[in-house]
Each structure stands twice: as structure tokens, then as C-alpha cells.
Amino acid sequence: MSELSTLPIEPLSATMTSEEVVAATKQFNYGTWRYQKSWNPLHVVDAEGCYFTDAAGRRYLDFSSQLMCVNLGHKNPAVIRAIQEQAATLPYVMPGYATTTRAGLSKLLLEVLPAGLEKFFFTTSGTEANEAAFKIARMYTGKTKIIARYRSYHGSTMASIGATGDPRRWPLEPGAKGQGFLFAPEVNCYKCPIKHTYPGCNTACADYLEHMIENESDVAAVVVEPVVGTNGVLIPPPEYFPRLREICDRRGVLLIADEVMSGWGRTGEWFAVDHWGKDSGGIKPDMLVTAKGITSAYVPLGVCATTAKIAAYFDDHYFAHGHTYEAHPMTLAPAVAAIHEMQRLDLVARSRAMGSYLGEKLHALKARHPSIGEVRGLGLFWAVELVKDHGSKAPLNSMQDKIDGKVAVVEKVAAEMMKRGVTIQAWISHFVIAPPLIIEKEEIDFAVDALDQSLGIADEYVASLG
Missing domain, CATH: 3.90.1150.10 (Aspartate Aminotransferase, domain 1)
Incomplete structure (x- = not known):
């Protein structure tokens, strides 16, 4: 000692x-x-x-x-103990090395994330995880534009605030708006921004988003909070996400689910996207971003999860992203404990x-x-x-x-x-x-x-x- x-x-x-x-x-x-x-x-x-x-x-x-x-x-005693034990064993090593904690958390994520998300980039916040998702989408597709929605929040760093639809973006303009983001109407059946009435509208908000993709030259991805968080817990109708997934597939656009707030059991499923499309095997985003509840916020950790198809692209293409605290051992150990506690306590x-x-x-x-x-x-x-x-x-x-x-x-x-x-x-x-x-x-x-x-x-x- x-x-x-x-x-x-x-x-x-x-x-x-x-x-x-x-x-x-x-x-x-x-x-x-x-x-x-x-x-x-x-x-x-x-x-x-x-x-x-x-x-x-x-x-x-x-x-x-x-x-x-x-x-x-x-x-929570189990999460606190995991932090203590990791600090006593290996408080830090640079992300170029493998660690037992990193491998263990990665395997555990496969049990709880929506099927098909198989490769992970670890960050220290939700906003950094969104930054990673935006960069990966642009590198993978070779396209630049990303469609977000009004009444959304994706983080406070420059690209993430640029993707944020609510007015927290305003004081950072024009720089924030120059990040290549476009905004579609939010899904708000209580007060529809495009003056439609559900269900007679046939999810016109999804049609509007497709109209945007059709009339833009190079849309790389669509990023949405499956259940909007700070801006009012806006819940889409059952048809919305299956329709959005179909639009993105047909148009060759990636779908990014921002589950920073709505993940980890918050909505009564492991992740909010799990609520929709169950009859057809579930909604499978191309990327899922999460943070907050993954460690119960005891330490800062975010994750950008991608499909194996996206991951395979970087076998022969340069992955141009990284930072000092990526996969920091002190952030990963409590996540393992937190997930186990969620499972134990159901x-x-x-x-x-x-x-x-x-x-x-x-x-x-x-x-x-x-x-x-x-x-x-x-x-x-x-x-x-x-x-x-x-x-x-x-x-x-x-x-x-x-x-x-x-x-x-x-x-x-x-x-x-x-x-x-x-x-x-x-x-x-x-x-x-x-x-x-x-x-x-x-x-x-x-x-x-x-x-x-x-x-x-x-x-x-x-x-x-x-």
C-alpha cells in the first residue's frame, strides 16, 4: 500500500x-x-x-x-464499490490499450442495447458521444448534412449545440448553424407544429422529413431523441419510428437515436426505441448515443454505438476521432456495476x-x-x-x-x-x-x-x- x-x-x-x-x-x-x-x-x-x-x-x-x-x-453500494476497486487497480491508461473493464462492459452492452449495435466508442458525456456519431456518419457516408428536429437537445459542444433545435442554440449562431444541420418539425401530437391532427395526418411530420431529404443534396443522417427529453417528454405515435426507419433505409440515410436521457430503463424499456416496431423485430438504429443513466451519473460516461456494417468500413478507412479520456477505466467500471444492478433489481x-x-x-x-x-x-x-x-x-x-x-x-x-x-x-x-x-x-x-x-x-x- x-x-x-x-x-x-x-x-x-x-x-x-x-x-x-x-x-x-x-x-x-x-x-x-x-x-x-x-x-x-x-x-x-x-x-x-x-x-x-x-x-x-x-x-x-x-x-x-x-x-x-x-x-x-x-x-448505490455496488456502483460505489466498483469505483473504489477500479481506482485501486488501474485508475487510468490511455485508450490505445486494452483493459478488462473495457472488454467486460463492451460484452455486457450487447445484452441490453437494441440488436445490431456491436461496436462502441466511449466518451465522457452525451454531447461528446453525439459529436462522435456526427463525425462517424460523415466519414462513413461521405456526406455532410444531418437533419435534426426542433424542440430537441443534443448537447452543448459546438456540433451538438448546432444539432440542437431549441433556442439554446441561438446565442452561438452563426457558428453553431454553420455545422451542417437542418431542422425538421418535432413530433408533438398535442400541439402539432405543422397544424395536423393525429391520426388523420398519417404521420405528416415523417413525410415532411422525407421531403427534406429529397430536396437536399447530401444528407448523411437523421438524429432524433426517440422520446424528447428536456423539451417536454414528447412521445411519437406508434407509426412514426417504423415509418422513419423505412424512409432512412430507402433514401440511404443513417438513423441516429439519441438516448442520452431516454435510455437505461427510464421509459420502461432498456431504451426508448425498444417500444416500437416489436412486431417486425424492433427498430434498429444505425447508431445509438447514450450517457447519464449508464453509470447512474456517478461518473461521466457516454457511448456511441454503431452497427457492424459501419464498423467494418473503418477496417480499411482511417478512423479520424479520439481523445485522452476515451474508454477511461474509471468511467467504465461503474457502468458494469450499474447495468448489473438494473438487472438484479429488475x-x-x-x-x-x-x-x-x-x-x-x-x-x-x-x-x-x-x-x-x-x-x-x-x-x-x-x-x-x-x-x-x-x-x-x-x-x-x-x-x-x-x-x-x-x-x-x-x-x-x-x-x-x-x-x-x-x-x-x-x-x-x-x-x-x-x-x-x-x-x-x-x-x-x-x-x-x-x-x-x-x-x-x-x-x-x-x-x-x-
């Missing part, structure tokens, strides 16, 4: 007060997607199960798994069962609150959308309000929920509800009750509009 391991380590809590921690964080760090002057971060000191605790000792039910990622809950089936219970509770809220326009979800992945009125379906706030620094109504509701011991992700005019997959019914009851009581703020705002 190294002599260093026997040296005492003085905890930072012994040298800094909670007030000093918050002040230092605000002074030296950036708060993301916000005006800095309004940032007042909560000092979090502990977390376990479905809860985390602040410096004052107050515990909060984590109703959105932080950023929809702590799928196993906090402090969390995919549990997500379906508990998601059905959660859905019933949320739909009951909709009947009581005039501010709720729609409730939608799969598994333990739900959105509650707030509107000014049910006729126009106009949202309570817009992305422009966010950019202008206005406090959204959903943020006021979320702040009230926090006073009641529940945290929830609020975005523009909806909530993203994605609790840890280990959540119990009693905890769902507690969180939904807090939402129920806090929605009075939104109801009063709607009433004030006349």
Missing part, C-alpha cells in the same frame, strides 16, 4: 462554512443556462436513495433524478409498473388544475405542460422569456415545491418528472401532493389572464 494512503485528509467542511462554499461557487464558477447575477446555488452535502441533503440538514425528494440521470438513486419492469402508478396520479392532477394543458409519459419519464388556456394551448412562458431573464411560472411552482421538500426540473412551461427507478409509491404520493399544492401559483396566474 502506498504511504500516501495512510496520510490524514482534512475534510473541506472543516475549513469552509456553508456560506463560504456558496460564495466561492458563485464567484469562481459559471451557473449554466442562466444569468449569473440570479444564481444562488443550494449547498448540497449528502445524498442517498431518492433524497439529497443540504448543508442545513434539510432533505429533498429528488423527483427528477437531478438532471434525469441518477436512475439507481444515490449511493428496474426496467419496475419502471413500467411504477410509471403506470405515477401516470395515474399526474392525470388526476390535470383534472383539478386549469393550468395543466397536458400530461404525457412512458415508464418513469413524464411531463406536465402548463398553458394559458386549453383552447390555444399557449404556454405560460416562452424560451425568449428564459433568454430575457424572466422568472417562469414553472420556476415559481418548483420553488414552492422545494419548500415542501421536493425538487423538480422546470423548463420554460413544463416540468420533467423522472424520479430514480427505485422510487416507492409512498414517495410518489408525497411528491405529487407537493406538486398539487404548489400548482395553485400557476392556477392563479391563469385566472389573472381573464
